[in-house]
Amino acid sequence: MQRPNISKALIGNDGGPNKRTGIKCFKDVAEVAILVAPGITTPAVQQEILSYVEAANIFTILDAPQTLEGLAENNLSTDLTGLAGLSAKSASKQAALYFPWVNTYDPSIDGDIQVAPSGFIAGIYARTDNSRGVHKAPANETVRLATSLVYTLSDTEQESLNMNGINVIRDFSDKGITVWGARTTVSMIDPEWRYINVRRLFNMIEKSLEMGTQWAVFEPNDSKLWIALKRNTVAFLSRLYKAGAFAGANRDESFYVKCDASTNPQENVDAGIVMIEIGIAPVKPAEFIVFKIAQKSPQESE
Numbered sequence: 001m002q003r004p005n006i007s008k009a010l011i012g013n014d015g016g017p018n019k020r021t022g023i024k025c026f027k028d029v030a031e032v033a034i035l036v037a038p039g040i041t042t043p044a045v046q047q048e049i050l051s052y053v054e055a056a057n058i059f060t061i062l063d064a065p066q067t068l069e070g071l072a073e074n075n076l077s078t079d080l081t082g083l084a085g086l087s088a089k090s091a092s093k094q095a096a097l098y099f100p101w102v103n104t105y106d107p108s109i110d111g112d113i114q115v116a117p118s119g120f121i122a123g124i125y126a127r128t129d130n131s132r133g134v135h136k137a138p139a140n141e142t143v144r145l146a147t148s149l150v151y152t153l154s155d156t157e158q159e160s161l162n163m164n165g166i167n168v169i170r171d172f173s174d175k176g177i178t179v180w181g182a183r184t185t186v187s188m189i190d191p192e193w194r195y196i197n198v199r200r201l202f203n204m205i206e207k208s209l210e211m212g213t214q215w216a217v218f219e220p221n222d223s224k225l226w227i228a229l230k231r232n233t234v235a236f237l238s239r240l241y242k243a244g245a246f247a248g249a250n251r252d253e254s255f256y257v258k259c260d261a262s263t264n265p266q267e268n269v270d271a272g273i274v275m276i277e278i279g280i281a282p283v284k285p286a287e288f289i290v291f292k293i294a295q296k297s298p299q300e301s302e
Contacts, residue, residue: 010040011044011045023035024052030211032056033058033203036121040063041065042073050090053094054092057206060092061121062090062096062098063116063118064086064098064099065086068082087165087166087185091165092184093190093193093199095184096183097165098179099117101150102114102143102146102148102149102169103115103147103148104145105147114150124141125138133243134197134201135201135245137182138196139180139182140178140179140180142176142178143179148171158170165186166183166185167183183195184196197283197285198282201282205278205280213232221269223260225274230258230259230276237254237255237280244283245283246283247283248281254281255279256279259276259277263275263277
């Protein structure tokens with residue numbers, strides 16, 4: 001009886017300033033970058049979360065049901081094939097879905113409990129952002145404090161789930177419990193936004209430029225302003241390029257910035273709009289390392 005109440009409170013209401021509840025409260029917080037609701041797998045609530053993050057241009061980490069039987073709540077088959085349908089129902093360039101749940105030690109009961117993976121994954125996102133940058137895929141990373149997994153997956157099962165936009169957590173004998181997937185739930189239908197790090201990189205750049213150009217508001221909308229905006233934007237993107245956020249052999253191949261009369265015709269100026277056009281080439285993760293091996297007889301030359 002508790003879960004429906006939690007779900008209703010999470011969805012909340014938008015009653016306007018000082019009267020918002022649930023996730024609607026985040027409308028008043030500009031710094032939100034990731035939205036996570038650990039353990040919430042109710043279809044209606046996840047759809048509300050997806051609608052919110054799409055509109056707010058932020059990212060969300062979703063949990064698969066605790067057990068495969070929980071897929072029935074989504075009218076899906078209660079086996080691994082049902083997870084593909086779950087990903088399709090939550091398809092969004094701003095979302096990633098993780099499976100399975102994680103066992104972790106609870107000192108209050110002196111034993112393991114099953115915990116939703118999204119909380120662990122959010123920590124991995126933060127750890128990767130701090131150590132490498134938002135452009136690094138948050139995968140091939142250890143799930144700290146995890147003792148085991150609710151489900152153990154094979155290589156074939158993991159590959160099938162990844163291809164369908166479900167990121168898996170694996171227990172490897174040599175690596176331990178590790179996140180093994182970095183795809184958004186829209187990866188099957190929109191390859192442009194297949195990877196988590198690509199979408200989050202764009203989110204970060206958009207938000208950073210939005211906040212970093214506030215000084216230009218109410219300045220004269222002329223060529224001097226356009227030059228200054230382009231200079232600052234190029235400087236920001238150059239730092240990201242040096243940090244390895246972009247593909248390309250040189251800066252010209254990695255990004256471009258335009259802010260001149262071509263992007264700011266008179267009708268934009270009259271409307272008080274400044275338009276900066278930016279193009280970037282994001283780095284994408286190497287998901288599969290492929291070896292091509294052939295036999296060679298001793299007589300064959302190198």
